[in-house]
Amino acid sequence: MISKILDLCRENMTEEGFNILIDINGSIVPVWDRASSSTGKYHKRHDGAVSTIGHHTYEMMYAAMKTKRQLVIEKNTIRCDVLCLAIFAHDMNKYGIVPGVHTATNHSKQAVAVLRSNAMLGGYLIDCMATWGPDVSENLWFSLLRAVGFHNGIWEKEIMAGELEHMDNLNHPLVVFVHTLDMLSAAGVLRSDMDD
Numbered sequence: 104m105i106s107k108i109l110d111l112c113r114e115n116m117t118e119e120g121f122n123i124l125i126d127i128n129g130s131i132v133p134v135w136d137r138a139s140s141s142t143g144k145y146h147k148r149h150d151g152a153v154s155t156i157g158h159h160t161y162e163m164m165y166a167a168m169k170t171k172r173q174l175v176i177e178k179n180t181i182r183c184d185v186l187c188l189a190i191f192a193h194d195m196n197k198y199g200i201v202p203g204v205h206t207a208t209n210h211s212k213q214a215v216a217v218l219r220s221n222a223m224l225g226g227y228l229i230d231c232m233a234t235w236g237p238d239v240s241e242n243l244w245f246s247l248l249r250a251v252g253f254h255n256g257i258w259e260k261e262i263m264a265g266e267l268e269h270m271d272n273l274n275h276p277l278v279v280f281v282h283t284l285d286m287l288s289a290a291g292v293l294r295s296d297m298d299d
Contacts, residue, residue: 104157105135107297111164112187115171119230120184123223124191131195131217132202135160139194139289141205146289149298154288156194158297163190163284165295174280181231185243189250189281192218215252250277254285 105128113121135157139146146154154162167190168178176182192214199207200217207213218224228244253275287293 104155104161105133108135108157108161108164108191111161111168112191115168115178116184116187117179117181119227120181120187123184123221123227124188126223127188127192127195127217127221130221132200134195134198134202137198137202139197141198146291148291156197159288160190160194161297162288162293162295163193163281166284166287166293167280174276181235181243184227185247185250186277186280188218188224189247189254189277190284192251193254193281193285211252211254215248218247218251246275246277249275250281253278254281 109125109128112124116124136155138153139156139159140153143153146159148154148158164187167186171178171183171186174182174186176186194210194214196210196213196217197206198204199210200213231243232241284293
């Protein structure tokens with residue numbers, strides 16, 4: 104399944120953005136064939152089977168690439184790189200940095216930590232700053248971190264704990280888009296070219 108995700112990303116990302124995604128993929132323990140729900144209660148497909156993280160991520164990526172223009176995102180642009188990285192990273196640590204038996208409740212924050220520590224991504228954003236200015240570069244960086252770090256929406260630990268200073272993160276357009284795709288896939292509503 105990872106090959107289909109990578110093919111879709113290669114087609115839609117800039118070369119530099121895609122190379123960063125490859126680097127990030129190489130730095131994590133592969134979980135793409137693991138169940139999206141360790142309990143089997145969620146992420147059920149039309150046939151009743153629980154979707155794998157790879158299938159779930161591919162459904163989200165496929166739908167995003169079909170609808171990205173709604174967010175004024177064009178293929179082979181920095182904005183499309185951020186969208187693809189956000190979807191790719193959202194569940195990459197679903198079972199933890201060191202994968203366990205059950206899904207990790209803090210997997211979104213672990214994924215943010217992986218993104219923050221990626222030197223290629225940092226260099227890319229510095230290059231963006233030189234080209235587009237600090238405001239654009241900083242906005243892209245925070246958009247990516249918010250979309251990954253708050254992709255669970257109201258189920259994020261900080262939100263459930265009533266930490267209201269984090270509520271604005273839920274209203275960020277990329278967070279809303281990634282969270283909506285995540286929920287639609289989890290509900291078995293999204294379709295991709297694999298369902299044809």
